[in-house]
Amino acid sequence: MRRHLLLIITFAILLPALAVLLVSGFGLMQHEWAMESVARSYVQDMAENVASRLAGIETRKWGSELTSIEIRRFRVFTWGPSLPGWVAVVAADGRILFSSPGADNLAAIWRPNIPIGRAVEIKDREGNLYTIAVNPVSGGDRYVIAAVAWDQLLGPLVRVGRLWPILILLMAVGILLALWALWKWLIVPLRDLVEEIETLRWGKDLPALPDPVAVSEIGSLRTVLYRLARTAVERTLLRNRYVNDIVRVQEGEKSRIARELHDGPIQNITAMIQQIRLSRMAGNGEGMHRHLAIAEETAQVVVRELREMCDELSPPWIDLGLEQAMTELANRLARHYNIFISMDVDDSVELGRERLLSLFRIFQEGVSNAVRHGQATEMRAEVFRKGEAVVFEFHDNGKGFEPDMNYETLRVEGHRGLANMLERMMLVGGRLEVESVPGNGALVRCVMPDIPEAAAV
Template sequence: MRLPNWFRSLPTQLALGFFLPIILVTFGLIAAGLYAYQQMTTSLVIDRDRLLATLVAANVSETLDGYAGVLEALASNADLQSSVPIIRENALADAAQALEIFNAGVVVLDKDGKVIAAGSAVQPPGLSPNIFEPDYFPALREEQHSVVSNVLKDPGNGENLIVIGAPILDQQKRFAGALLGGVYLRDAYLGAAVKRLTIGDQGFAYLVDRQGRVLFHRDASKIGVDYSNRPFVDRVIAGESGGTYWLDSTGERMVEGYAPVPLAGWGLIVVEPWEAVVAPVQSYGMSLTMTGIIAIGIIAFLLWYGVRRITNPVRRLAEATNRLAAGEVVKPVAVGNILEIEILGRAFNRMAAQIASYRAGLRRYLGAMTKSQEDERRRLARELHDETTQSLLAIARRLELHQASESDAARLEQLAELQAMLTETLRGLRQISRDLRPLILEDLGLVPALEVLTRTARENNAAPADISLEVSGEPFALSAEQELSLYRITQEALTNVRKHARASEVRVKLTFEQPGVQLVVHDNGKGFRVPSVLAELAQRGNFGLMGIQERVWAVGGSLSIESVPDQGTNLIVTLPLEKRNP
């Protein structure tokens, strides 16, 4: 069965064999990319929250070390072990400024746990000594290093606080008592780092004690709440660090990162709603999907457009070849990425570059030849003027002398004939000298020289009856080489018209206009078929136009010839020049 033509068409085959697989692969990559990005984002967020928890836990630990350091420094004061109460009280009073951080007060216990002194300067009124529960006193006595209590409640005002204790050792390093400081949690510097930490718009951190009760939280009502039922709280209290995600009591999915606070046995937990985590993923997914759709649209457009453009490189090569054959300057042709056409294009560009190099060398050669010709013409004109013309003038003078002294009528007639022949010869020599070396071009410039040239051509009996010159635009100065080339081109064009065109009217137009100057020689003669390459004219023995083209090439200009048999000819020369002051 023969398939329908539309199915066998190039666009349909490209769509089925190229476009459809790309669509499937693109959407597959988008789905895989979204899944991988979500997994990677989750892992990075958990790891980030764990690192944040570790950093904040380290900050809290350093703060606790600072609190304990103040107590340990004061506990080493021997006055606190004095049996005289006033000495102990004075020791506490002397350290009042350092003890201001303990906003719930400071007490001194003896080795049996009995309060023997209290910091009245820092202890708020009504502070009950029984808030210093005895649970951590045995730890102070046995381990003899600083300890931190769990969350306590002041029976006097109902506020939550913690107690930090430092052992007092005698000179033999034996336990002699303890120095305890209380810190209310509501305004303690201890939790400043925890309260300041925010992650995005909804993420925050909180601190729990060894029993899982909240020490610090951005919501003050949560302080003292028991979070021990959360699975990761047990792990962080046990000294582990890590991260996870779980569902809270409201069913909201949360991401948690946690790290322990070593000195106190507490845990620092960073929490962030899952929706806040995946919001960038969803935005990325939407962007990725839109990018995929746009990419597919672009591919579809390129597929449709590429079918039409597949032959454009060949067409550009053909056009460039025609321009190159016509003698125009051809820039390297860009032929796309099709291998076979690219190879053809590189070969063409190499050929064009070689031809351009050859033409550049030819231009230099023609320039040198033209300069040599002009130098030789100047030399001949000078010799004709300085030698031949002067000799003829001397002969003419001698003839005049002979005429003055001769009385024979026959001889006088002969001398007159010789005088006339000599005068005509001198006129011809002067014309040849002017043609060889147009002094008016050097003295007055291009426009006056062309006026003289057209007038002289008009006075020639073999020339067309009507030869005119038109100058358009404001004339500006050209280099001597450019002016001489335009003069010689006009001279050669008028000669060609006189010899071949059989024209009754010739118009020479010189236009000065940025970015250059243009010379147009138009005749209404018989015209001719313009070959694609002017070199064909040389093969026929017609070298005039070839000479014009060589002069144009020598000064970097361009030549265009428009002619139709029996409809005249236009010769157009353009020199691309920048305008200069006249």
């Protein structure tokens, strides 16, 4: 049923309207028949009543010999019928012998072929409808004509009856216009939208802008669809950039490690090999011992450099716990960046390796950004418990900046350091807050739920 919803809506509008039209048309016909029956019965009864009363008057008194007193006996000829209409008595040659008030338009509606004894409808020259009945008076040479105008007897009903066709026509036109508008401004735009959605490659294509022909709701739907599609495209671009960033960082890290190995351990190993060769050439004397001592010293340097590289890739002091790990990291970063760092750790706080490693990397990135971008010389760091959360925050004395912590904006604008920090906190179920004012340093706050490590794992 839902697949044919538009067709159902169309019929839901059309069928009741057709039912109204049919009922209205049938009612109009019944109305016409009822008015016709009332008018015919009225004039037929009036003609028969007057004819029967006139039958008692002697024939010799007809015409000019009928006195005014005798005419007054028939109030219908002096005052008119008690209901709208008029009555006239005519001779066989068509002369009007006498009539009630209002019979002046008899000539306008008289027809030679009007049937005797039966009421019929006749229109005058102006199109007004009359119901007329002709009844013979006893003797056959006189006739009583009774007539009534529909406007007089059934004036309001007639006017309403005349309005019915106009109202029905207006209703029919309104229904057709409504169906046309529904088809043009709703159904067609919806079909176009469905076809466009079916062919839309989500994350790659953008739909058309709002259709000016469609109703506002369809336009709003198109606007929302356009925004969603644009967001999907932006997310796709962002994901591609993110993947490229990851690949670029990985390749850069590989290049850095290769460069460090080439400039450090490999050179020292080459020098050590050279010393070993020289010791062979020197024989068993003092020269051999001197070259071997230099080779041993060089080997120790190589081991120390390799150990430092391993410590940088996977810090072993993380296993010592939160306080020792963060203190050792602060000391190393202070020596490396030539910055004073104070670290205060609440000894009651415990973190698992995953969350500790996140704080570890965030602190490395924060110190690097503070020195490189903010020219900071001092930093205060603290880990403490606040309510049901563990908070790690550090504040530098650098130049500061205006932070925007929208992840997508950070990625798009190239602030990969802050984006990585924010992502690390989201991965461990925490949040990252940055407060900074230009000229007043920056405060970075990491807030994580204080949950048991077994539940965190």
